[in-house]
Amino acid sequence: MDKNSVYKPNIIGAGEVGCASPVDMDKDAVYKTNSLYWNTKGNDFLGAIVLPFYGAYVSEEKFRLFGDVAGKKLLEIGCGNGQSLQYQGERHASELWGMDLSENQIEKARQHLSSCGLSANLICSPMEEECGIPEDYFDFVYSIYAIGWTTDLEGTFCRIASYLKKDGVFIFSWSHPIHKCVVAEKNGLAFKKNYFDESWHSVSLDEGELTLSDRKLSTYVNALAKAGFVIVQMIEESDEELMQSRNADSDFAKKAKMLPVTFVIKARKL
Numbered sequence: 001m002d003k004n005s006v007y008k009p010n011i012i013g014a015g016e017v018g019c020a021s022p023v024d025m026d027k028d029a030v031y032k033t034n035s036l037y038w039n040t041k042g043n044d045f046l047g048a049i050v051l052p053f054y055g056a057y058v059s060e061e062k063f064r065l066f067g068d069v070a071g072k073k074l075l076e077i078g079c080g081n082g083q084s085l086q087y088q089g090e091r092h093a094s095e096l097w098g099m100d101l102s103e104n105q106i107e108k109a110r111q112h113l114s115s116c117g118l119s120a121n122l123i124c125s126p127m128e129e130e131c132g133i134p135e136d137y138f139d140f141v142y143s144i145y146a147i148g149w150t151t152d153l154e155g156t157f158c159r160i161a162s163y164l165k166k167d168g169v170f171i172f173s174w175s176h177p178i179h180k181c182v183v184a185e186k187n188g189l190a191f192k193k194n195y196f197d198e199s200w201h202s203v204s205l206d207e208g209e210l211t212l213s214d215r216k217l218s219t220y221v222n223a224l225a226k227a228g229f230v231i232v233q234m235i236e237e238s239d240e241e242l243m244q245s246r247n248a249d250s251d252f253a254k255k256a257k258m259l260p261v262t263f264v265i266k267a268r269k270l
């Protein structure tokens with residue numbers, strides 16, 4: 001594994017971006033703001049987070065959450081530029097499907113996968129909405145740093161459950177909510193944000209704007225249970241070796257030594 005190949009931490013955490021402004025949640029306005037961001041900025045500022053990495057310091061190569069995907073049907077939610085689908089295609093998945101809010105990201109994924117000699121069904125849609133994805137069809141649905149952008153977590157998890165066959169597996173990663181609350185300062189870490197505050201806010205990034213809510217871990221767990229999933233495994237720890245090899249002196253790495261910056265959940269549809 002080339003540990004430096006896709007390194008760029010997700011920096012949306014307390015202190016790493018400018019001020020957050022509170023907003024009323026209107027899902028069409030959120031789709032508009034967030035699709036404009038990814039259509040114009042793509043991953044230039046945030047960096048792509050793609051398999052085998054679930055986040056800066058957690059990798060599939062260590063945890064093997066998927067196991068053997070050969071011959072399996074896979075769907076990626078928020079597939080971005082298609083690199084994670086490429087990873088699955090190279091592991092001989094029988095069908096690759098991806099969906100994303102951003103037309104430009106879907107176009108990038110299309111071009112990237114075709115340049116790798118892989119074919120995929122790619123759909124441009126918000127994950128919250130019906131968009132023609134088949135039901136009771138997939139062995140795996142997965143998402144790398146995209147689920148948290150949903151305006152409707154319970155509705156999205158119910159849709160994902162409907163796409164999966166019985167006993168199908170859902171794996172997703174996202175910024176750990178504690179990472180969003182704590183800032184690295186000169187003499188240590190400081191708690192700067194209320195962990196329980198799930199209000200919607202917009203953040204300015206690279207002259208663009210994104211709208212989101214920072215949900216508690218229990219909000220994810222309870223929404224999974226409501227949608228009919230059982231949790232098989234949850235990962236919070238960072239890989240020591242990856243931390244050493246990637247900007248070990250950065251504020252982000254300093255935080256990652258003390259608290260989880262990413263969480264990954266593997267769940268099974270009952």
Ligand SMILES: C[S@@+](CC[C@H](N)C(=O)[O-])C[C@H]1O[C@@H](n2cnc3c(N)ncnc32)[C@H](O)[C@@H]1O
Pocket residue numbers: 034035038043046047048049050077078079080081082084099100101102105125126127128144145146149150151
């Ligand atoms: C941080 S990127 C992660 C995706 C991929 N792992 C990558 O690094 O390129 C988030 C992706 O989620 C997509 N996205 C944001 N909100 C979405 C929504 N409501 N429905 C579907 N996709 C969404 C964005 O367009 C973007 O491609």
